[in-house]
Amino acid sequence: MFAIKRELKLNNVETSLMRGNAGFKRWVYNFGLDLLTASWSFEDVLASDSKRLNAIKKVFTQITMQKPEHAWMKLYPSTVYQSAFIDLKDAFSRWRKGVSEFPKKKSKKKGDSFTIYKTAGIYPVKGEPATPFTNRVVINEGKQIKLPGLKTFRLKERINFICSSQTFTVSRTADKWFVSFTLDAEKLPPIIHPIEKIGVDLGVKVLGTCSDGSKYDMPASTTRAKTKLSKLQWRNRQKILGNKKLKIRASKNALKFYRKTQRQNARIANIRQDTTQKMTTDLSRKSCIIRIEDLNILGMIGLHKLARAVSNNCFYEIRRQLTYKQAHYGTTVELVDRWYPSSKTCSKCNHIQDMKLSDRIFNCQKCKHIQDRDENAATNLENAPNSKVRLA
Numbered sequence: 001m002f003a004i005k006r007e008l009k010l011n012n013v014e015t016s017l018m019r020g021n022a023g024f025k026r027w028v029y030n031f032g033l034d035l036l037t038a039s040w041s042f043e044d045v046l047a048s049d050s051k052r053l054n055a056i057k058k059v060f061t062q063i064t065m066q067k068p069e070h071a072w073m074k075l076y077p078s079t080v081y082q083s084a085f086i087d088l089k090d091a092f093s094r095w096r097k098g099v100s101e102f103p104k105k106k107s108k109k110k111g112d113s114f115t116i117y118k119t120a121g122i123y124p125v126k127g128e129p130a131t132p133f134t135n136r137v138v139i140n141e142g143k144q145i146k147l148p149g150l151k152t153f154r155l156k157e158r159i160n161f162i163c164s165s166q167t168f169t170v171s172r173t174a175d176k177w178f179v180s181f182t183l184d185a186e187k188l189p190p191i192i193h194p195i196e197k198i199g200v201d202l203g204v205k206v207l208g209t210c211s212d213g214s215k216y217d218m219p220a221s222t223t224r225a226k227t228k229l230s231k232l233q234w235r236n237r238q239k240i241l242g243n244k245k246l247k248i249r250a251s252k253n254a255l256k257f258y259r260k261t262q263r264q265n266a267r268i269a270n271i272r273q274d275t276t277q278k279m280t281t282d283l284s285r286k287s288c289i290i291r292i293e294d295l296n297i298l299g300m301i302g303l304h305k306l307a308r309a310v311s312n313n314c315f316y317e318i319r320r321q322l323t324y325k326q327a328h329y330g331t332t333v334e335l336v337d338r339w340y341p342s343s344k345t346c347s348k349c350n351h352i353q354d355m356k357l358s359d360r361i362f363n364c365q366k367c368k369h370i371q372d373r374d375e376n377a378a379t380n381l382e383n384a385p386n387s388k389v390r391l392a
């Protein structure tokens with residue numbers, strides 16, 4: 001499976017249609033989030049999040065949506081609210097598992113997005129068997145795309161082959177709109193990997209240090225872009241974007257500044273995404289087995305300072321990318337137990353000693369082996385005993 005993301009070329013009418021869809025999704029998501037958290041105060045009701053959400057969905061479709069003041073909701077495809085509930089369910093299960101923080105309300109400021117998909121609808125025709133295309137949209141070559149439940153839109157860059165997909169996500173970053181969808185096709189022929197096994201130590205300063213000696217750095221352009229952003233924010237530190245309670249309207253200049261920051265943030269995110277994509281593709285081409293540390297993401301969220309570093313360095317994102325690239329590249333991603341002392345162990349003699357976070361060099365007290373801290377950790381990850389390793 002692989003994903004395609006293309007920028008949409010929208011006119012004003014189409015842009016407001018997309019905004020409307022995203023607003024509808026946001027409304028439903030926040031509605032579900034509010035009701036679900038409120039339902040926890042009824043102590044006599046024992047039900048899982050997912051059961052509660054199903055009940056909330058019924059309330060939404062049978063009561064809320066039928067109110068005359070909510071007639072506008074019927075202008076949008078039903079899959080928009082369906083997928084809002086799916087997203088909410090995912091957000092809660094990620095939170096329960098400890099991979100994410102508690103789901104937050106969606107806000108317009110965070111960008112817009114919504115998901116639509118083709119439903120089986122009136123197909124398959126009674127008595128006729130369902131075909132693989134029953135609930136798929138065929139996407140033709142060219143610069144146009146038909147979105148299920150909506151109309152046909154123009155693309156900035158063409159799609160070079162005929163393909164099909166079921167689910168489409170439309171999103172806005174700064175002032176650009178994108179559509180993304182996944183294809184169930186193998187893009188690449190099987191690959192012969194030059195290395196059998198590699199250990200990668202994911203870090204804060206260096207993005208990844210590998211047991212074969214190679215390193216992946218965050219490009220200097222992120223630092224530059226971040227400096228530019230903080231300068232922009234400092235110079236405009238007095239600007240406020242209005243206040244609804246005090247009935248202050250946002251000034252034109254404040255809006256301009258707000259758009260500028262959004263674009264700058266998008267640029268930083270793009271560089272980061274580009275870097276991690278290149279790194280994970282490179283690793284997946286290089287080695288058959290990739291071993292990374294199984295980080296305790298929840299534990300790290302607790303530590304405030306590290307949390308920022310973690311989100312900056314997108315540990316979770318790298319792990320996600322490596323995992324989904326397994327299918328293309330025929331790799332196996334293995335997670336090394338987070339209690340395995342990869343940075344405290346000597347990669348030569350297995351002697352374990354205490355290491356401070358500030359110690360950059362591993363200096364073995366027993367066999368006098370000297371190695372860069374991260375390289376030593378990467379080697380240990382590669383050689384970790386199988387009992388400490390699980391599949392991603």
Ligand SMILES: [Zn+2]
Nearest residue numbers: 346349364367
């Ligand atoms: Zn040693």
